[in-house]
Amino acid sequence: EAGVAQSPRYKIIEKRQSVAFWCNPISGHATLYWYQQILGQGPKLLIQFQNNGVVDDSQLPKDRFSAERLKGVDSTLKIQPAKLEDSAVYLCASSLDWTRADTQYFGPGTRLTVL
């Protein structure tokens, strides 16, 4: 069974530029999560999708971050414009269904460096 795929693995940009990350969850997983992990800290949830609907985006900085999951499968997370403090690893995870506390499976993450 293929795991959660993410791309790119690394990205370096200048502040005020835009960047997008892509995630392909495990086949059949209805729930998809984006987490931000700043160096030396635990991951923090940014947004959660159930199929193509948003379950929770309370911690997403909506003035610069956006995310979509149009067909209920792949998802993209965008930052526009990026700030220095956005330097972090962006982790995507998926689970069968959020209502049963199903195990979340994580992708390898995208390491973003903002200069």
Add this chain to the structure above:
Amino acid sequence: AQTVTQSQPEMSVQEAETVTLSCTYDTSESDYYLFWYKQPPSRQMILVIRQEAYKQQNATENRFSVNFQKAAKSFSLKISDSQLGDAAMYFCAYSYNNAGNMLTFGGGTRLMVKP
């Protein structure tokens, strides 16, 4: 708000010995889930073990076991017969169904295994 605290930033253990990683959490919920995730340098989060709060029996997975003290809100991880491949960051995490199963992570403990 739910919080998860890992008070040991770093731990080291001799190969084949036993080590215990500590975790405490704060919640007013009665039905919740606790997890230990391992994050090696490759960054991929891997579930080590999970515990349902309604279960009194401590979870075990091969060399990994937990000591779940619900009244004390404590959830420690014991690794027996430590192996070099156990070296990684370990994160304690919490979730409950009413929050959409989102994970709240602690700050992590870096485990070093000495040959």
